């Protein structure tokens with residue numbers, strides 16, 4: 342299977358975490374790619390908005406329960422991918438995962454630094470379509486505030502940082518090899534915003550998935566190399582200090598011709614603003 346969306350991607354991580362004593366000899370490799378996902382280790386102080394989503398109950402303690410990434414958009418609000426919050430990934434609805442936490446300010450998952458904060462409320466984008474992978478975001482409300490310095494601004498529609506060619510940084514604790522080597526140390530990869538036509542060509546539909554420019558953003562390197570990978574989902578893509586994407590899906594990791602697909606943050610903003618405004622009355626209605 343080549344299309345690496347939520348179910349295919351996160352499931353092996355769940356198995357690896359919960360069945361550590363059972364050899365997975367019969368299991369297919371997470372990804373057949375031999376491509377190295379060309380990132381580099383960084384300190385969380387360089388990207389302090391990057392948080393880890395954790396449940397030790399669900400994913401075991403060897404990597405502090407990390408299973409997805411997230412990003413702080415206010416002191417008590419974290420965005421992540423909707424697909425990180427599905428039964429398929431969690432093995433239960435998110436409100437039944439009682440030790441769901443956000444880990445902030447920690448570079449090495451097994452270190453003591455930073456904070457572990459309980460998630461008080463989980464809201465999945467009501468327009469999320471798990472089959473099309475459109476609208477792939479959810480909103481977590483934290484029980485305690487993060488430091489002000491952890492918050493990143495969301496880039497609004499029309500911001501020039503969405504222009505193809507813009508340099509951006511993606512951060513996370515996901516697979517660093519394309520073969521299931523989940524990091525303990527935070528990593529980053531430098532990528533460029535790519536034209537929608539690149540992802541439209543790579544993901545025209547069928548088994549590879551369909552790229553939808555309205556709610557998705559295309560980023561990577563045309564020649565392959567640096568890319569997000571399994572376990573980075575929900576984490577931030579930031580350009581000029583502004584959030585433009587959340588790691589969402591792609592085919593493999595770092596493959597030439599298969600860029601990373603991100604949730605488009607201007608579309609997240611639009612959805613959140615529309616929801617905040619409440620239901621609109623139809624023109625002419627009482």
Ligand code: 4AZ
Nearest residue numbers: 350570571572574591594
């Ligand atoms: C994932 O499952 C994932 N190379 C994220 C990004 C990409 C593939 C998989 C794109 O978290």
